[in-house]
Amino acid sequence: MHRQPVLEFWYEFASTYSYLTAMRIEAAAEAAGVELVWRPFLLGPIFKAQGWETTPFSLYPAKGRYMWRDMEREAARLGLPFYRPEAFPQNGLIAARVALLGSDRGWTPAFTRAVYTAQFAQGRDIASPQTVTDILTALGLDAESVLTEAGAETNKMRLRRMNEEVQSRGLFGAPTFFAEDGEMFWGNDRLEQALDWAVAQARRGQAPA
Amino acid sequence: MHRQPVLEFWYEFASTYSYLTAMRIEAAAEAAGVELVWRPFLLGPIFKAQGWETTPFSLYPAKGRYMWRDMEREAARLGLPFYRPEAFPQNGLIAARVALLGSDRGWTPAFTRAVYTAQFAQGRDIASPQTVTDILTALGLDAESVLTEAGAETNKMRLRRMNEEVQSRGLFGAPTFFAEDGEMFWGNDRLEQALDWAVAQARRGQAPA
Secondary structure, X not given: OOOOOEEEEXXXXXXXXXXXXXXXXXXXXXXXXXXXXXXXXXXXHHHHHOOOOOOHHHHOHHHHHHHHHHHHHHHHHOOOOOXXXXXXXXXXHHHHHHHHHHOOOXXXXXXXXXXXXXXXXXXXXXXXXXXXHHHHHHOOOOHHHHHHHHOOHHHHHHHHHHXXXXXXXOOOOOOEEEEOOOOEEEOHHHHHHHHHHHHHHHHHOOOOO | OOOOOEEEEEEOOOOHHHHHHHHHHHHHHHHHOOEEEEEEOOHHHHHHHOOOOOOHHHHOHHHHHHHHHHHHHHHHHOOOOOOOOOOOOOOOHHHHHHHHHHOOOOOHHHHHHHHHHHHHOOOOOOOOXXXXXXXXXXXXXXXXXXXXXXXXXXXXXXXXXHHHHHHHOOOOOOOEEEEOOOOEEEXXXXXXXXXXXXXXXXHHOOOOO
C-alpha cells in the first residue's frame, strides 16, 4: 500500500484567488487521494519584504482592474458566487489567528470556507469580530472563548513564526502549495499540478517518512 | 453559417510564458476553429509606465526563482524544450520589428516560433542581428532587405503606436489575448478560456462586423 500523499495549502483570507482554491480544494484533493494541511498566513509581511505597502492589485491599477474581471469569469466557470467587496484588501488578521487555532481541532476547513463566503459571496467585513463570532457560533463553537484563545500571545506568536518560516521556504503570494519534498506551486491555476506532484512523489516513495 | 471567431495574441519575445503560448496556440486555435491575429509588442514601455525599470521577475527575486522552476515544469508538461538563457530578459526589439513587418506577409507565426526556439530551446541571443538573420534565411527570406525595412521609420513608428494603443486597452503583461468585443485574458494559463470566449462571442453574433 502506498503512503497517502500530503499537500500543504497556504492561504491569506483577503486573497481573491485563495477564495477560489479554498472552495474547491477539498473535493479535488479527495478525488486525487491527497491529504490536505490547511495553513492560514498573512500576506502583509511578505509583501512588505518585497517593498509593497499593500497588494499589487492596488499598487498597479491595470492589474487590479483585470483581476476583478478575471475573478468574475473564473468564479462563474467554477460555479462559485462572487461579490466584489467594497473594501479591498480586507484585514484577515483575526480570521487567520482563529483558523490557526482550529488547525489542531478539525474545524479549520469549515471555518475558512465560511469566512471566504462571508467576504466574497455575502459582502461582509471579515475584519469585524462580529463576523467571526457569527461564523464560529454557526459552527457550534464557543465564539468568545475561541476569540480569546486566538488572540492570546501563544497563538499570535505561532502565526508570526509560521509566517517567517514559510517565507524562508520561498513563498511570495497566495494561494501557495507545498509538496512534502518542498516543491512549491503558486496560484489557483496550479492546484491540479500541485496535487499531481504530491501523488507522483508519494508513488516514488522519495518523501521523508 | 457562423462567422469565424477571431482572437488577438499579443506577445513579447523576452517573455517566458509567451514562449509556452506561441508554441501551442496555433494547434489550439485550429482545434477551436478560431482565427489568430499575431501581435508582437514590447513590454518595456508597459513596465516603465508601472514604475518598473525591468521585469518583475528580476525586481522580485522570490518570484523570479519560482518562475524559472514553474517554466521547467510547465514546458515539460506541454512537451516543449526549455533552456534558461544566460541573460534575462533579452532585448526583443529587433525581433518585434521584424515580426510586425511579417504580419502582412504571412510569415510572422513561423518567424515567432523560430525566435522563441532560438532563445528558450537553443540558448541563443535574440538581440543579435545575426540570430535574426539566420532565422529569416532559414525561412527562405531575404534577411538583409527584411532587416532594413523592419528598421525603417514607418515600421518603427507602427510598432510604437500599436504598443501605445494596446496599453490603452488595458494590457499590462504578456501573453495577452483580446476577443473581438475587447474581452482581455492574461497569461498562458488563460489561453483555453480566451478561445472559449471568442467562440461563444461569435456564436452570439454580438461582435462588430
